[in-house]
Structures are given as C-alpha cells and as structure tokens.
Amino acid sequence: MSKILVFFSLLCVMGCTQTFHSEKDFFLWLNNENNGLVKNKKVDDLQISLKYLPVDYLVLKDLKGNFESSKANKLKEKYGKGLSFLLTFFPLDDAKDIMYKDLSSYPEYTQRLLSMQFDMAKYIYISTKNGEIRPVLSTLENTYSVTKHRNIYIVFNGDDAEKILQENEIDIVFDDEIFLTGIHHFVFKSRHIKNMPHLSFWKK
Amino acid sequence: MRIKNLIIVNVIVSLLFFCFFIYWLYSPKIHTKIAYVRTAVLVDKYLGTKEAQKKFEKKTSDWQAGGDTLKKRLENFIDSLQKIGKTQNLDKQTTELLEKKQKEFANYQNYIQQNMQVEEQKAMEGIFKQVNSFIEQYAKDKGIDLILGTTQQGSLLYGHKALDITDDIVDALNKQYRK
Numbered sequence: 001m002s003k004i005l006v007f008f009s010l011l012c013v014m015g016c017t018q019t020f021h022s023e024k025d026f027f028l029w030l031n032n033e034n035n036g037l038v039k040n041k042k043v044d045d046l047q048i049s050l051k052y053l054p055v056d057y058l059v060l061k062d063l064k065g066n067f068e069s070s071k072a073n074k075l076k077e078k079y080g081k082g083l084s085f086l087l088t089f090f091p092l093d094d095a096k097d098i099m100y101k102d103l104s105s106y107p108e109y110t111q112r113l114l115s116m117q118f119d120m121a122k123y124i125y126i127s128t129k130n131g132e133i134r135p136v137l138s139t140l141e142n143t144y145s146v147t148k149h150r151n152i153y154i155v156f157n158g159d160d161a162e163k164i165l166q167e168n169e170i171d172i173v174f175d176d177e178i179f180l181t182g183i184h185h186f187v188f189k190s191r192h193i194k195n196m197p198h199l200s201f202w203k204k
Numbered sequence: 205m206r207i208k209n210l211i212i213v214n215v216i217v218s219l220l221f222f223c224f225f226i227y228w229l230y231s232p233k234i235h236t237k238i239a240y241v242r243t244a245v246l247v248d249k250y251l252g253t254k255e256a257q258k259k260f261e262k263k264t265s266d267w268q269a270g271g272d273t274l275k276k277r278l279e280n281f282i283d284s285l286q287k288i289g290k291t292q293n294l295d296k297q298t299t300e301l302l303e304k305k306q307k308e309f310a311n312y313q314n315y316i317q318q319n320m321q322v323e324e325q326k327a328m329e330g331i332f333k334q335v336n337s338f339i340e341q342y343a344k345d346k347g348i349d350l351i352l353g354t355t356q357q358g359s360l361l362y363g364h365k366a367l368d369i370t371d372d373i374v375d376a377l378n379k380q381y382r383k
Contacts, residue, residue, distance in 0.1 A: 028209070039383070042337060042341070043334050043337045044331050044333045044336075044337055158237070171382065175259070176330065180326055180329050180330055180333065181330055181333050182252055182256065182327075182329075182331055182333060182334045183252060183255050183259070183328025183330065184254060185381060185382040185383070187382050187383055
C-alpha cells in the first residue's frame, strides 16, 4: 500500500515540475497570464503590463542562441542576484505610438522621454509592511520609434529580493505620473516566482 | 345564419391576428438594459481614491513644512529686529533683507497653492480614467447598454433601486485594484 502511495506521490511531483524543451514553449508559458508572471491593467486607451523576468529568460536573451553551459552558469549567477521585471506600455489603438499619447507639444514629449529614461525609480516601487523598496536600475528600451509600445526594464536589488520573496505576495506599485492614469498595483504571488519551471534545452 | 356569423367571427379574429402580427413585426424590439451609479459614492469608496488622497496629503504636508520653515525664518528675523529696537527707520541693507525674506515666503506660498491645484487635478484625472475604463468593461461584460451617473447637480432625477449598481461596481472595482 505504502509503495503505491509513494508511486503516486512521485507521479504528482513529476507532473507538477515543469521543464521547457524549446524557447517557444517557454515564452508561451511565460506570457500566459494564468501562470501568474504577467499582470495587465487597461486604462483609458493604454494597457500597462508588468512581467516578471525569470533568470533563465535573461540568460537566454544574453546567450542569443549560443547555448554554452559554462557561459549560461556565469550569467545565471549574475542575474540571480536581482529581481527583474519588464514594464510595457501598449497603445490599445494600434495606430498610435504610445509616446505621443495625450501630448500637445515637443517639450511635453521631451519631458515624458526623460521621465521614462531616468525617473522610473520615483514612480515604481515594491510596497512592503516595512515601507517601500525602490528599484536599483531601470532602462528604457530604445526602439527608434519602430514599435508603438515601449519597454522599461526594472531591476530590484538582490538583498531586497530575498526579503521580498519571503512575503506571500509582491505588491508592485506604479504611480503613473507619465500617462496620468493613476496608481496601479501589480500583485504577484511569491510562489509563482519561486516555483518557476526551468529550461532544459540549453543543456543539450 | 349561423354559418354567416361564424364566418364573420372568423374574419374578425383573423383580422385581429393579422393586426397583431403587423404590430409585432414593426414594433421596436430593442430592450435597452439600463443601470445607474451614484458617482460620488463610487469615487469615495474606491480604494484608488483613498490611496491618491493619502499621497496628495503627504505631498501637501511636505510642502507646508517647507512653507513653515520660511515663515519661521521670517518671524525670527522680525523678532531679532524687535529685540534690538530696530523696527522703524531700518537701514537699506536690513530693509532689503526683510523684503527678500517676505518675498521668498510669499512666492513659496503661491507655489504651494498652484502646485496643490495641479496635483489634485492630476490625481482626479487618474481616478476618473480608471473608474471610467472599468465601468465601460463592466457594462460590456454584463450586457448593460447604458449606465447613468448621478451627480449632486441632479442630472438623474429618479431611478428605481433595482437599477442601482453602485455597490456591485464598488466591489468589483476594489477587487481588481490590487490584483
């Protein structure tokens, strides 16, 4: 009887532990809102999306198809120290570049661009019982106006990350002073981040 | 005679059915689903409003603290002049210094007033954008064609309680606020 129980327990554990064998599978899984690593808010004609970027994702991006185990391990160590997110502003009206939303002059555009490049730490933080944790790094991806949306990489410090992940929920607050859509809460479950399935395909 | 009566009745009934059919065919068939929301209550109970208010109060109290410091400096300066009995016939340098401090304080007060208005407008803009977007989606999801908003100016004079969806909207809006 106990052998049968052990067998079924193992079967359950194996069933729950997911690994990805291709990049495509991984991205499909990551971008599925039901898996808890992407949160979306739609306000006005704007969609604000915040996505947790797993260490494996960042490593994969840096490897650029060159799956070398030693290189991957070094990158894993580097990125494992922080907690990274991708903040994206999408226009709901596809025809318009989000950078020009509700703007009427060039100085306003410049102000917006500068805010997105240098002031994000003022507007985004993790809210905890003990106060606010601000990101240590934020970078606006340069798209040369080819895309209608904009991406901003947000990184929280590794020491903070440990404390943050001890909580059940990670409440990331974005106070939108850029598009003036108010205060937004993106609440992630720590278990979704901790139990993130791993990639296996680069070890081939 | 009996057959004649029966024919007349049949014709009348058929005519009635025909009229009823024509009416049914051409009568307006749009069943508009309408509801209303007590706007002031909705905005007041929305968690986003409460958080924005807190943020606004924090900002204004920080500004006020800056104003208090300037005021204190000005008062201290006037006190120091009074202590040495130098309240009238001030020399040029002291007059200029006093005027500078008074101007600094007045400018800062103006700056606070203007900024408070701008910040309040920005906060309200964000809240209304969130609430309006949510209501639009809510109406689509629930198949409501028209949602009216009551205001204190009385744009909606009467609405049956069954059409009041304020509490439902407040619950749903607050649930998705921290999600």
